Amino acid sequence: MLSQFRAAATLLVAFTLLLGLAYPLAMTAVAGLVFPGEASGSLVSLNGEAVGSRLIGQSFTTDRYLHPRPSAAGTTGYDASASSGTNLGPTSAKLAARLEADGAALKATTGAKLLPADAITTSGSGLDPDISPAFAALQAPGIAKARGLPLAQVERAIAGATAGRTIGVLGEPRVNVLAANLALDALSPASAPGAAPAPGTPTAANTAPAG
Structure with a gap:
């Protein structure tokens, strides 16, 4: 034994x-x-300082930047320490009300009649770093106006941050929000007088969506 x-x-x-x-x-x-x-951690650096990760989304709230999809991570959204969705199902009245309100606000801002799904829906993690090319294109005119840039320049910056399907078949084409915003700052620096903070700098807090 x-x-x-x-x-x-x-x-x-x-x-x-x-x-x-x-x-x-x-x-x-x-x-x-x-x-x-x-x-x-797939960190992205600017001037030797980490400003984010290619794999973890962060909030951008000013008109000069490409905005990510809504987030339910934490109380203000995009809280990397509280990754989560809302757990609200398709029959949820709370979710339906939030989608309707957000959709109406975005349509009024952009003039769009139809919206990409990711423009108003949250991801399962709440930390999605990418958005669809359609959602990015919807925001491009507003960014060009806010930065005083030709629309074509903004569209090229977004295109440079766009990736296709993985190995040609997996997933969907996507735009990395942080990469696109860094490219936009290279065209029109955020350090200009009255401009928005650079990527990685905390911006005004958002309230996390209810659904």
Whole structure:
């Protein structure tokens, strides 16, 4: 009995050290060498300072910037420490009221008759870094007006931040909001007098959508 216990304990300790310590450390080291950007969080830097991540959305609230889709993460939206959706289903009156109000406001602002779904709906994580090309195109005229830029320049900045389907078949084309806004700032810096804060700088708080 004692010999069996000793063998079992030895195997437990050995595999704990091997699979619980050595293997994770080795994989972390390999990932850092082979994929340094991804291993460090896919951070985006500006002038040597991290301003965000390509994988985690953040809020932009001024007319000079491309806005992400609504977020229910945290009390103000895009709270990376409180990733979540609203858990409201298609029969929810609260969700329907929020979608109707947000849709009407966006239509009044843009003059659009039809809206892309992601213009008023939240994602499951509340931290989606991308929006659809259709939603980005809807915002482009307003951004051009706010920045005093030709619409074509704004559209080129958005196109430069647009990715197609992964390996040509997975997912949908998407626009990375942070990348597009950094490109817009390169055309018309946010540091100009009276301009909005640069990406990564906290902006006026939003109230997280109810649905």
